Amino acid sequence: MTRRYLNLLVELLRLSWRLHPAPTAGLLALRVAGVVTTPAMAYALGVAVDAIVRHDPRAAAAGAALAAGAFALGRYLAGLDHTLEAMLADRIGVLHIRRHVEEHLARIDGLDHLERTDLLDRVTVLRGAAWQLNHAPWQAVAAACHVLRLGLLLLLMATVTPWLLLLLVFAAVPLWFDQRGQRAVAAAETDTAEAYRLQRHLFNLATEPAGGKELRVSGAADDIARRQRQAWDEAVRGRFRARVRSAAWTLTGWTLFTAGFAAGLWLLVDRTARGEASAGDVVLAVTVAVSLRNTIQDTLFAVGEAVGGRTLLDPLVWLNDYAAATRVGGHATPPARLRTGITLDRVGFTYPGTVQPALDEVTCRLPAGSVVAVVGEYGSGKTTLVKLLTSLYRQQRGHIRVDGRDLADLDPAGWRARVSAAFQDFGRFHIRFGETIGVGDLAHLSDPDRLDHAVRAADAGALVDRLPDGLDTQLGRRFDGVELSEGQWQRTALARASMRTDPLLFVLDEPTASLDAPSEHEIFERYLARARDLAARTGAITMIVSHRFSTVAGADHILVLHRGRLVEQGTHEELLAAGGRYATLYGIQATAYAPMT
Template sequence: MTAPAPTVPGGWSRYLCLWLELIGLCRRAHPWRTAGLLGIKLVASVNVAATALALQATVDGVVRGDVRGAAVAGAAAAATQALSAYLLNLDFTLTILMVDSVGALDMARRINEVILGLDGLDHLERTEVLDRVTVVQTGGWNLVYGAWTVVDVVAGAIRLGLTLLLLGTVSPWLLLLLVFAAVPLWLDRRGQHAVATAETDTAEAFRLQRHLFNLATEASGGKEIRVSGAGHAVTEAQTRAWDEAVRGRMRARLRAAGYKVVGWVLFTAGFVGGLVPLLDRAARGQGGVGDVVLAITVAVTLRDSIQLTVARVSRTTGSAGVVDAYLWLRAYTARQRDADAGALPVPAALRHGITLEGVRFTYPGTGRPTLDGLDCHLPAGSVVAVVGEYGSGKTSLVKLLCKLYQPDVGTIRIDGVDLADLATADWHARTSAAFQDFGRFQIRFGQTVGLGDVRRLDDRDAVLAAVRAADAEALLQRLPDGMDTQLGRRFDGVDLSEGQWQKTALARASMRWAPLLFVLDEPTASLDAPSEHAIFERYMARARELSTRTGTVTVIVSHRFSTVTDADLILVLHAGRVAESGTHEELLTAGGRYAELYGIQAKAYAPG
């Protein structure tokens, strides 16, 4: 069963833990750069107060006639101003370098690990998961940048503290500016929270418009759209989805802008109100000119500090949507693993086989089960063919056997042990499969095949053996650079036909030396008859070899009945159940559904 959607722990502890994790990641990747950045931000915070004090000393020196003292103080003020400008540029450059390096590489990898850490496929069909994936899939940069923005906020708080301390030495009443300073911060955070919420709420519409855009611009869907003349309809649908996504996000951004305007109006009112009494005291001779200069300088600095802090808080809060989505996905992954990942070891070889008892399964978001009360036994070492009409549950069955989904009801037993209790990663490591909707990995040919067993990814002899098993030697010989040939036109590589891609997928499925389950789901749907015959001859021989080695159960799903006549067991599925089972001869003799369907196909493929 799928784990329920997680409730991510509240409070600031989760943010603090993630912040420490991100800064620690930066420290491990670039220790000296991290230490330098922290030092720069601290010195820059203190330097603001130093500038204000130097300006005060300069003015007081001029008033007293202390030319030398005024000159020294003025030089110090100029030096601190120059240092501020230098530190600002250095801070920006080092921060961007850090974020580009760690965010684009390390965090992008971690985000992929979170998404790929879910062993099943059902999460990829759940809207609440896909919405978060949409938010975080390019969010590595934002996560690391947000972490350093938090450091900037802390540095800004230090700067604000020193600023307020200086204001208090002039007049305690000026400390009331702190209250007005908090208003834009609070209002801006509220507005940014609305923006983050809107991005998650509109993720589905955003994902839909991107899908429609890809349909129109990629060759696979583009050819059908052009032939059918549906380009205008697809464009209109994409525009409507885009408008829906943008409308929700724009409303949130306008609301955030309104909050920001109100906050700054209130701060400006407090700023002016605080300066008027101070200027009045100076006009009556009750305060020094240096105090006035210090107060104005510090007050202006306070305004700039508040503005900078608000901007940084906005960036931090703007990253909150990515942070929340990332934390949600991590919690979801942990809960899913706890619910689905068994701990029992996978057997070294099958002795009894695979038994399904009362299996019922419904895809997420659908109301009708695709498998309903399915019972069958797949003997160890057997070649099992699964046939049936479209929609009978053939592909759903193999997905459950591969533990990409788990049954809603019933059990799947491996030599008597519930598959749910076996370690999922270990079961996947002992499974080989070529699916009907096979992947087209546009990398080098040798890597495309080698991914079938990553431990032997660079083992050219193993890759070549898998190519031979898939009857793909002729394809390899035609490639200009052999195994090093880049595949895919979008990467200036060689494009393959549908049949050649399928042979590549079959080769990839042949990489594992000793699987316990070997699945071929419509393995020759894109191949011609001679290639289909050669493939099945080779894979029947491979199945017999695997049977003697580890008792492998080979499951072949096919809509062409003529290709499965040599199977040890044929399962005929209808409406999610096993309607008939037996050998080819037994099922023909029974004269049931299999015999009827076989006869129809035999007539259809008979020469006219």
């Protein structure tokens, strides 16, 4: 792990040099120049004092001038050093390292990683820490320069008495103790990440409009605030205890160093009293001793900051390794057109942390060009089936084949590029209205013909007409835009799913849950017509997922799921004639929605 960390630090310095060579070279030069300023000042003061004792005003003035110049130069370089490092940390950390983390998350295939608490804990640690991670390599450089300065100071002290070199041993003690404390802090950051994430979620829940209405009506706001404080206290308490332990280790190390330092000073005073050192040696040694404390403190601080970067290394390396390990899937290109369709052979899937399969031994065939409806009660596995077919999850048992080829052999991104879907939990993108539709096919984000086609497919023309700036209307009140109703957001999602004109699989997962009955009927009529058009052009399969049995009667094939199992399949007429679960539930819903007489 240490080697990987050092390699990471070197890579960050290379990145800084490649992107911003002039500031990087300037900062390196400042760090090197800062090595000699303090030793030069100490040496010049010793020369000046000896010259005063010899009654040599010219040499005394030259020594004093050199000491003053070295001191002023050191202060100036320190200020410029801080400014350059902050600038590079902002540019590299925020613009590149944060993007590196975000790109890793985006490239991890599927969705199951977003439900893993171990990954989310590490992302929580990395969130907002890009600046600190880029700060670490420059602190490593600073530590190396401080060590060189420390070496020069100790060399000067050795000219007074070699016994003072023993201070170097005592200087290493605080470093070892500080590392122990840093490890405790790093462990606490990860251990308390879940509680920290929970309190942030509760805070957002209590302060955002979506949850605010229900909290106020139910009177649960105080309870949410109490839970948020509890989660915050838990996170802070764990981190505080770790920092207290770290401070105790640091205090112990500095106490031992102080004892050694006091012994060294006593030795210097004794030699001076016995006439074994000149007045200049005394001033040099005292100056070095005072500077030595600051230099050792700066060295330990820089080393501590560089080593502290390891608190971010573990989650970053874990994320890199996880992303590499999850780059599964084949490289085959999906077919240009479906010939036979999609088959499922004893497909099974169980969500992490659960024992009940979400899908169990599902076997069926989805013919090319067909409209397939998936029905069942809530929790029957309908949406899980959609996630598997869209390659957002990988089934753990069985096989899914596309025209006879295993879906696992296809490039996941390539397959999803031939899929269009309107999901039950659709996104609400607070960007321009035209863009929130256009992201359904990024290659045609601003294509007016595609946008017009998608809007008409979702019967959203009237919605566009009511918007103040049409397709250019900004969405979301937080951005001084327009807020849409739930039904309008759903129409937007339907339009987004209609941007692609050549999908092989077109999924509508509860596409009308937020729409009224007349709108629902018209939407289904439109998309059944679109399904026939897609079938003629690409052999596409249109899958409609619904818990409303009456809306899927026109499908070519109906799958009935119950507790993760496929219990029935066939046409609407066949399933009614069979008198099984479909017929029973269809009858219940028909009675429930029958008009009152």
